[in-house]
Amino acid sequence: MFERLQVMLMKEFLELRRDRWAMFRLIVPLIIQVIIYGYAATFTVNHVATAVLDLDQSQASRSLISHFVATGRFHLVDVADRQEQITHDINTGRATLAIVIHAGFAQDLNNGRSAPLQVLVDGTNSNTALIALGYVSQIVGQFQAEEMSGVPQARAGATAPAVTASLQERPWFNPGLTDRWFFIPGVIATLTLVQVVNLTSFAVVREREMGTLEQIMVSPIKPVEFILGKTLPFFLIGFADVALVTAVGVLWFQVPFVGNPLIMLLGTSLFLLAALGLGLLLSTFSRTQQQAFALNFFLVNPLFILSGFAFPIAAMPRVLQWLTLVNPLRYFLVVIRAVFLKGVGLDVLWPPLAAMTLLGVGMLTISVLRFRKSLD
Amino acid sequence: MTGSQPVVVAEGLTKRFGAFTAVDRLDLSIAKGEVVGFIGPNGAGKSTTIRMLCGLLRPSAGRASVAGFDVGRQPEAVRAHIGYMSQKFSLYGDLTCRENLRFFAGIYRVPRQERAERTHFAITMAGLEGREDMLVRTLAGGWKQRLALGCAILHRPPVLFLDEPTSGVEPQARRRFWDLIHTLADGGVTILVSTHYMDEAEYCNRITMIDAGRLVAIGSPRELRQQGLGGQLFEIVCAPLGAALAALRQAPGVLEVDIFGDKLHVLVHEQAVAETLRPFLTEKGITADPPRSIAPSLEDVFVQLVSRRSKAPGDAGIKP
Ligand SMILES: Nc1ncnc2c1ncn2[C@@H]1O[C@H](COP(=O)(O)OP(=O)(O)OP(=O)(O)O)[C@@H](O)[C@H]1O
Ligand SMILES: [Mg+2]
Numbered sequence: 240m241f242e243r244l245q246v247m248l249m250k251e252f253l254e255l256r257r258d259r260w261a262m263f264r265l266i267v268p269l270i271i272q273v274i275i276y277g278y279a280a281t282f283t284v285n286h287v288a289t290a291v292l293d294l295d296q297s298q299a300s301r302s303l304i305s306h307f308v309a310t311g312r313f314h315l316v317d318v319a320d321r322q323e324q325i326t327h328d329i330n331t332g333r334a335t336l337a338i339v340i341h342a343g344f345a346q347d348l349n350n351g352r353s354a355p356l357q358v359l360v361d362g363t364n365s366n367t368a369l370i371a372l373g374y375v376s377q378i379v380g381q382f383q384a385e386e387m388s389g390v391p392q393a394r395a396g397a398t399a400p401a402v403t404a405s406l407q408e409r410p411w412f413n414p415g416l417t418d419r420w421f422f423i424p425g426v427i428a429t430l431t432l433v434q435v436v437n438l439t440s441f442a443v444v445r446e447r448e449m450g451t452l453e454q455i456m457v458s459p460i461k462p463v464e465f466i467l468g469k470t471l472p473f474f475l476i477g478f479a480d481v482a483l484v485t486a487v488g489v490l491w492f493q494v495p496f497v498g499n500p501l502i503m504l505l506g507t508s509l510f511l512l513a514a515l516g517l518g519l520l521l522s523t524f525s526r527t528q529q530q531a532f533a534l535n536f537f538l539v540n541p542l543f544i545l546s547g548f549a550f551p552i553a554a555m556p557r558v559l560q561w562l563t564l565v566n567p568l569r570y571f572l573v574v575i576r577a578v579f580l581k582g583v584g585l586d587v588l589w590p591p592l593a594a595m596t597l598l599g600v601g602m603l604t605i606s607v608l609r610f611r612k613s614l615d
Numbered sequence: 616m617t618g619s620q621p622v623v624v625a626e627g628l629t630k631r632f633g634a635f636t637a638v639d640r641l642d643l644s645i646a647k648g649e650v651v652g653f654i655g656p657n658g659a660g661k662s663t664t665i666r667m668l669c670g671l672l673r674p675s676a677g678r679a680s681v682a683g684f685d686v687g688r689q690p691e692a693v694r695a696h697i698g699y700m701s702q703k704f705s706l707y708g709d710l711t712c713r714e715n716l717r718f719f720a721g722i723y724r725v726p727r728q729e730r731a732e733r734t735h736f737a738i739t740m741a742g743l744e745g746r747e748d749m750l751v752r753t754l755a756g757g758w759k760q761r762l763a764l765g766c767a768i769l770h771r772p773p774v775l776f777l778d779e780p781t782s783g784v785e786p787q788a789r790r791r792f793w794d795l796i797h798t799l800a801d802g803g804v805t806i807l808v809s810t811h812y813m814d815e816a817e818y819c820n821r822i823t824m825i826d827a828g829r830l831v832a833i834g835s836p837r838e839l840r841q842q843g844l845g846g847q848l849f850e851i852v853c854a855p856l857g858a859a860l861a862a863l864r865q866a867p868g869v870l871e872v873d874i875f876g877d878k879l880h881v882l883v884h885e886q887a888v889a890e891t892l893r894p895f896l897t898e899k900g901i902t903a904d905p906p907r908s909i910a911p912s913l914e915d916v917f918v919q920l921v922s923r924r925s926k927a928p929g930d931a932g933i934k935p
Binding site for chain 1: 669670671691694695697699701703704705706707708709710714717718719720721722723724750
């Protein structure tokens with residue numbers, strides 16, 4: 240057992256070493272992707288193109304506008320003087336958001352009456368619209384608080400952003416709600432999965448195509464020995480991937496790592512087990528590299544979408560929620576986010592860890608069983 | 616055949632892929648130290664048969680045993696006793712000759728103390744001295760095939776299955792490869808080797824001809840030549856050719872007439888018939904030289920057997 244494994248491993252590393260571009264292919268795309276994700280994948284909305292129609296022209300209205308501009312979230316693209324102009328701005332996409340301060344705003348504020356403030360939002364991108372509206376209510380709330388110091392009963396509430404009672408949100412673990420903190424761990428998991436599943440399935444299918452698989456299979460080698468020899472290198476590469484991407488996340492993007500590295504190690508091992516199992520399983524269904532490519536391509540998106548990386552699982556239809564149960568990425572995301580940001584222990588994380596073990600062992604077993612048959 | 620137990624036996628060996636039957640009730644028996652050639656057109660089922668005998672494919676019906684082990688029930692034991700060269704070259708191109716040998720020695724668990732000696736033997740046998748550290752993909756065809764054979768015999772298997780080992784190799788290298796095959800057979804190794812080259816079939820102790828998954832004939836090259844045609848073959852130089860052809864088709868005792876270039880090939884029941892041919896033709900105003908007895912090529916035999924079989928379905932061909 241050990242001897243065959245040894246020559247298998249030696250062969251794998253010799254082939255890897257002879258492949259001049261291997262290191263480049265393994266590392267560079269990974270780093271580039273983390274960096275792109277780190278910068279581009281964010282829910283924070285900045286510089287919302289904003290048009291303003293100030294019909295009040297008072298001290299208070301100007302103060303409110305300057306509150307908006309000061310945050311950096313809003314970028315003033317037009318100071319209009321007629322309603323039609325505002326409508327035009329939104330329709331043409333020149334502005335995403337428009338703020339209309341009606342005449343009498345300051346007066347109402349001073350009299351402690353509800354001061355009307357109208358906010359128009361281009362809802363085409365519902366995500367951006369909602370986020371921008373959230374900022375509006377925050378800013379208005381802040382403005383109101385400041386004004387209230389002078390006028391006790393004042394209200395800057397309007398039709399859309401009603402801020403009569405301000406909600407005290409206090410996010411845990413990610414106090415600034417920095418999206419990057421939420422994203423980077425997910426990126427580590429996703430990229431590693433894609434890389435490892437790809438490498439594993441292609442490596443086996445390539446041997447099948449070259450005919451070397453058949454040559455090995457007429458020897459008395461056991462499928463387990465072959466599979467171990469074939470997957471162990473990718474296990475190590477997977478680990479290197481995780482370490483590398485984690486380093487970029489922590490050192491470059493300053494994502495905190497508050498948890499126990501040992502739990503991270505355990506979680507990564509189990510996740511890689513599942514990823515290798517999945518890769519091998521795909522290889523038993525592919526005769527050619529094209530087929531393996533098609534299968535990989537077909538699987539990566541569902542794995543990503545059904546993982547809770549970006550879209551909350553709780554919001555999915557029941558059937559899709561069930562599907563997420565066999566997605567190793569789903570479990571590793573829980574573990575890796577928890578380890579990075581929460582620092583919770585095994586007492587909390589054992590269910591996803593157990594699920595990954597089950598998935599990994601299950602897929603590897605099916606692969607071993609299907610292995611001989613797949614030569615037919 | 617010798618009195619000892621046959622090393623490779625197939626009885627009614629059948630492989631179906633879905634509704635398609637690739638190998639159809641094949642019977643085979645190979646004695647120790649025999650070199651048996653496996654001949655048949657593309658898609659005849661040669662590779663499929665060999666892969667079943669190697670334990671790579673499960674037979675759909677029938678049984679086969681190799682070195683005393685049943686290929687369906689004890690494939691692991693079978694694998695430990697065979698060497699196999701697949702039709703497609705299948706060593707690691709990015710590894711050197713030595714690294715490939717080392718890899719297969721490890722996979723077959725060649726005892727450590729014997730490894731150096733056997734690797735050395737494989738290298739000398741393949742004539743690869745001085746090329747040990749070349750990447751395999753940079754080797755020319757003949758070297759590759761000999762190295763593949765070297766890898767296949769590192770563990771000293773008593774049985775070798777070689778699937779078209781010489782396809783695409785230049786004649787001289789082919790000749791050299793066959794010398795290796797005979798050296799191994801002289802050492803008691805039993806060898807089944809498939810080929811497309813009819814001239815190579817002559818180097819075999821016995822030949823198995825198959826077509827469309829069915830056994831067509833089995834026997835030594837001499838036996839096949841003598842009996843395969845079911846008569847004796849003569850060559851006649853005559854003119855005009857067309858008239859002669861038509862006339863001979865009606866002649867008594869003539870089994871088959873074919874044009875071969877500017878001559879006719881005539882298959883007759885027996886020697887005596889041949890002697891009547893010239894007078895028969897002269898009588899019809901056709902000039903003819905005396906018939907000359909010729910040895911049919913194995914290709915003739917094969918074509919003849921296949922066409923006869925397709926005329927009379929159900930006939931499994933001749934058996935010595
Ligand atoms: N895995 C398979 N699935 C379906 N059909 C197959 C399979 N393997 C072989 N066949 C078919 O079985 C038939 C016999 O194939 P086989 O490879 O044994 O022929 P062969 O005699 O080795 O031919 P060649 O001289 O071309 O190597 C062919 O028609 C082939 O298409
Ligand atoms: Mg073949």
